[in-house]
Amino acid sequence: xxxxxxxxxxxxREILQxxxxxxxxxxxxxxxxxxxxxxxxxxxxxxxxxGVVEVRRDGxxxxxxxxxxxxxxxxxxxxxxWSADVERLARIAELAERHEDDRPEDR
Numbered sequence: 001x002x003x004x005x006x007x008x009x010x011x012x013r014e015i016l017q018x019x020x021x022x023x024x025x026x027x028x029x030x031x032x033x034x035x036x037x038x039x040x041x042x043x044x045x046x047x048x049x050x051g052v053v054e055v056r057r058d059g060x061x062x063x064x065x066x067x068x069x070x071x072x073x074x075x076x077x078x079x080x081x082w083s084a085d086v087e088r089l090a091r092i093a094e095l096a097e098r099h100e101d102d103r104p105e106d107r
Contacts, residue, residue: 003050003074011035012043016066019053023065050074 006012011033018024018032026044030037044064047053051070055062 001046001050003052004077006046006050007052007071007074008078009043009046011039012047015040015043015047016052016071019064019066021066023056023063025061025063029064 007016014033014035015029018029024032026040027037029035029044030040033040035043044053044055048055052067052074053064054067055064057063
């Protein structure tokens, strides 16, 4: 499973934002989002699978929190992709600008 595809899904991003630095039960996450409890559970399973979320038992409850180290690795991969895209766009813009400068002016 591609971690980038998992974390870029909008509802999973929302779940990660709600978790932030907190430790919450699935029901608490569902209450703070527009995602149903069952959908939150399914999304948490995917996030657990790629390691960006961790879980611990507290009696009958399962409490979820982000794995900051793993999340930083995934974020780093995203940033390197964006950086390459930004550099490519800058080169294209520079070439287009040069091409404009080389065109004779209309008189």
